[in-house]
Amino acid sequence: MYESREHLQTLTEIRSLMERSSKFLSLSGLSGVSAGIVALIGATVVYMRLRTDVFDLLSYQQLDLYDNADHQEIRSFLVTVAIVVLVMALLSGSYFTIRKAKRQGLSVWNASSKRMIWALAVPLITGGIVCLALLHYNLLWLSFPTTLIFYGLALLNGSKYTVRDVESLAYCEIILGLLSLFWPGYNLLTWAVGFGVLHIAYGLTMYYKYERNTA
Amino acid sequence: MKDLLAQFNKAFESKARLNIMSVLMVNDSMSFNAFKELLGLTDGNLATHLRALEESGYVAVQKQFIGRKPNTTYSATDAGRQAFSDHLTALEEFIRNM
Numbered sequence: 001m002y003e004s005r006e007h008l009q010t011l012t013e014i015r016s017l018m019e020r021s022s023k024f025l026s027l028s029g030l031s032g033v034s035a036g037i038v039a040l041i042g043a044t045v046v047y048m049r050l051r052t053d054v055f056d057l058l059s060y061q062q063l064d065l066y067d068n069a070d071h072q073e074i075r076s077f078l079v080t081v082a083i084v085v086l087v088m089a090l091l092s093g094s095y096f097t098i099r100k101a102k103r104q105g106l107s108v109w110n111a112s113s114k115r116m117i118w119a120l121a122v123p124l125i126t127g128g129i130v131c132l133a134l135l136h137y138n139l140l141w142l143s144f145p146t147t148l149i150f151y152g153l154a155l156l157n158g159s160k161y162t163v164r165d166v167e168s169l170a171y172c173e174i175i176l177g178l179l180s181l182f183w184p185g186y187n188l189l190t191w192a193v194g195f196g197v198l199h200i201a202y203g204l205t206m207y208y209k210y211e212r213n214t215a
Numbered sequence: 216m217k218d219l220l221a222q223f224n225k226a227f228e229s230k231a232r233l234n235i236m237s238v239l240m241v242n243d244s245m246s247f248n249a250f251k252e253l254l255g256l257t258d259g260n261l262a263t264h265l266r267a268l269e270e271s272g273y274v275a276v277q278k279q280f281i282g283r284k285p286n287t288t289y290s291a292t293d294a295g296r297q298a299f300s301d302h303l304t305a306l307e308e309f310i311r312n313m
Contacts, residue, residue, distance in 0.1 A: 007306050010230070014237040014303075021253055022241040111242065111249060 024112040024162045026101035029211055031093035032203025038092060039195035042085035043188060049077060075135055082147075085195075100211070116161035123154035144187040148177030148194045163210070169202045224302045226271045231256060231264045236273065236299045239291035244277065246288050265289060273298055 019025070101108045127150020131143045152173030159166035173194050180190035227233045234254055238245055245253075250261055268274040273295030277288045291299070 004310050007310050010233065011303075011306060011310075013230075014233065017234055017237045017253070018241045021238040021245070021249075107252060110252075111245070 022112060022161070024110075024116045026097055026104060026106055026108065026113075027162050027166075027206075028096040028100040029203040029206030029208075030096040030100075032199045032206060034092035034096060034203075035089035036196045036199030036201075036203060038085055038089045039199065040192060040197075042081050043192035043196060046078065046081055047188060050074070071138055071140075075138070075140065078140065078143075079135065112161055116158050119161055120154045120158040123150055123157055126150065127154070141184050141187050142181075144191045145177045145180035148173050148180060148191065151195075152177055163206070165202070165206060165209075169198060172198055224298055224305075226268065226273060226298065227302050229264065231260070232268055233302070235264060235268060235289075236291065236295060239274065239289065240296065240299060244288040244290040246286060250289070268295070271295075271298075 098108050127146060130150065131146050134140075134143045134146060152170045152175075155166050155170035155173060159170055176190055176194045176198070180187060180194075183190065227236065231254065235250065238250070238253060247261070247265075250256070250265075251258070254261065256264070265274060265276075269276055273292055275290050275292050277290070279286055279288075
């Protein structure tokens with residue numbers, strides 16, 4: 001009986017090593033929370049600037065009312081906000097993940113994190129270029145669901161190299177993005193839910209599931 | 216019982232060697248330093264185990280330079296993969312028959 005337990009333990013250890021060596025598990029839940037907060041702030045800034053009814057914001061008809069100069073201005077405003085939100089979310093997200101890796105005594109820049117970043121980057125950059133094209137043709141409202149859909153696809157791709165739970169977040173983002181396509185009046189709202197609320201909910205779930213005891 | 220134990224591979228008697236092989240089963244290749252971090256072994260200890268696995272023909276070594284720094288990576292050979300999965304099967308059988 002004693003020997004059997006020893007062999008079982010060996011199998012458990014092998015399983016854990018296989019997982020630890022092939023996946024990036026230092027991704028912190030707090031990274032999700034901070035990215036979500038940054039996104040909510042960004043959405044609020046856009047809402048305040050455009051000062052339209054939240055349920056009617058950026059609908060196709062609404063944007064038709066603006067003339068070309070307005071379009072130009074709104075476009076550069078949205079691009080600026082989007083870039084600031086992206087950079088801030090990445091910075092704060094990286095901070096918490098690096099902190100977690102340090103506490104675990106692991107390096108952040110290893111084979112598995114490189115694989116994860118590459119898996120995330122390809123769909124994300126593709127989506128970014130698609131959005132630039134949409135903006136180029138003045139299809140502002142379409143760029144909101146597009147960011148959600150491509151972000152979801154990026155997460156789905158990256159989830160293979162990190163905690164499995166990212167997969168659920170990915171499906172939520174994709175579904176929300178697709179719904180948003182057929183619901184053009186609610187673009188800013190769905191965007192805020194996708195990048196803000198979902199990130200915060202996911203981050204808190206991760207934090208309580210994996211980190212509360214070790215933090 | 217003796218029959219089952221005969222299936223256990225001598226090369227994997229040490230836990231460190233079994234651990235090295237499990238890492239190489241899911242990673243195409245792994246550097247010496249990555250092993251060190253993952254398994255928490257000392258340089259000398261790790262090198263001895265890796266050399267033993269190399270001599271059994273279960274692990275292949277690739278030496279190259281990144282700039283001027285030597286970088287040694289290890290990967291599992293086909294024989295190593297086969298031996299590892301046979302060993303796991305034997306472990307499973309053993310537990311099932313207890």
